[in-house]
Amino acid sequence: MNKRKFLKLAAFGGAASIGAGAAAKVYGASARYQGPISDHFDGTRFFNPGGTEPNGFGDLLRWRLNGERATWPEAWPEAPRSVTPEARVSGDTLRVTMIGHASLLIQTEGLNILTDPVYSDRASPVAFAGPKRVNAPGVPFERLPPIDLVLLTHNHYDHMDLDTLARLKAAHDPLVVTPLGNDLIVAPRVPGLRMHVQDWGDTFSLGAFTVHCEPTHHWSARGLLDRRKALWSSFVVEGPAGRIYHVGDTGFHSGINYREAQRRHGSFRLACLPIGAYEPRWFMKPQHQNPAEAVEGFKLLGSPYAVGHHWGTFQLTDEAIEAPRTALRSALDDAAIAQERFRPLIPGETWDVPPVA
Template identity: 60%
Template sequence: MKRRSFLKFTAFAALFGIGASGTAMAVARNSNRYHSGPVSDHFDGTRFFNPDGSAPKGFSDLLKWKFGGTQAKWPTSVKSPFAPARPEPRVEGDRLRITMVGHATMLIQTAGLNILTDPVWSDRASPVAFAGPKRVTAPGIAFEDLPEIDMVLLSHNHYDHLDLVTLARLRLSHNPLVITPLGNDTIIKAHVPTMRVMTGDWGDAIKSGPATVHFEPCHHWSARGVNDRSMALWAAFVLETPGGKILHIGDTGYDKGRPYQNARDRHGRFRAAILPVGAYEPRWFMKDQHQSPDEAIDGFLLSGADYALGHHWGTFQLTDEGREAPEELLYEKLAEKGVAKERFRPLHVGEAWDFPDVA
């Protein structure tokens, strides 16, 4: 294997938390470096898991995928059809605006709050700066143009979602409150000791100003390296605001629709749903951790949300589908299912959506 290919493969293995060493995994089973707590229906005392769900794929599966699959070729650089946004300082009252920064990073503005989701401004979604998935489109908001950030919703610890370099920059320039599932505080505090972090388990809620953040289950997993798999929790969020409820389902497999049905049963109507639509091929490898655009539509309908925003596409090539494939497939399936495309929009980098007023 050429050196460049080896480095790329190693970065992907770390990104997906897959190692070849059974010994390392066996040692890791005996201790959790991130979280200590009682056994529950999704924590065995060492690792978190998806109840009645599927475990993440192993090293042999990764080898089969990376050396036996067919990956579409992405362009190295893509200019968004939208110019970089320069957000208002605040969006007050019941108004709701969401601006796409890229991948899973969005700026939510409502009720006078500025909230970032899974902020990543680094060039690579990788444990190293010289290899791994590289950004093909510049961030839709320049870091210097961010309004004052009050809160960060951090769904889990994969490198395309938890970027310690960006969090350190946010701490210095904004000092936001980071709200994240169990165990991720340890990772953040080790790198940014003064960061304000609050954690929660599935079913917990944290109130901050006019908003309440609810932690809900989704079907995923976590890892920062090859021996810490599922030692920190992953979650969906329900953001309850004066202008309505927002479902941010996080990274998730469709899981027979259970994450969506649970959220609807617990919280009722959603003004908006924020749903991933990319990083889904090949299905045999990705199905349990990343829903497809078709499944995202089913989840949207199951949630009962008024509108849905598609993200997790077009910025970092993590999987095999082409860059534009998620958008194209989403629109195709919306038409097949009779859902107006105005209700489910896959946002482009730099694009802002002002959601219709609450009825």
């Protein structure tokens, strides 16, 4: 199999990100995290306690050759939106704007947060292969307000875009918060980027805000030899306008991490939950929840409102472009939850999350 064909087969973003480009990217290993053994680190690799390891290459081939992949349009089927956010919000306002995929602009009490920012055309290490975006970012890069904080959940190419991080460093100089080991990937490409590295359970303060690093059931890789050598996480941001729970990628994992987040932190004003990249279930279930599982997680959190992301921008898996939104609406109806409480945002859509009594 030639290199180009291999890349088309293997480089499909967060579901099984595999490095490419130069041979060193495909077959080499990135700088390795070194630290004490813990309940989720064996001294060499991170793991999900009591969880499921990612599928191997044989399963990857079986999936990618199954012939069941839906055909996505070359462009977003709805009218494109392009917005210019306000510079800041204050008071009880909690505003979320969808940029695309897992990239959200969250504005609260003077703080501007970006989650897993990806502005590149492909979620891939190369420009000629890998998942290509079907819609432009809902907030053009030049129209971003001042960015203070970046939440970087893990290193898959649809979440960690080094080119975008370099642009953000030059234009905004934000603080990037990320779990263990990801700084070793980012720093050589973006020297001088301000980074704060956390393990699960770690907490730090940023002015009036507290950022907590939380477990999620996923994995990491950017090359063939660095699987699970950097940590993945979700985040809780606690501030004057309420708590925000943000998950970049996760398998449902029997709801364990949702229950633990609710136990540790209590109520949330907003949950940002992935709803896409979930078919076929035999391959994706351990690492990517589907919309029905996202609704179950929403119920376990007890949050009044949620944003659905991780859909409709990059085709990573087999389901059709509209399938996550349709399935989410059906799951909400089945659970007797009002549609306006859990909104699957499209690029450029902005939502002022209602205050909690």
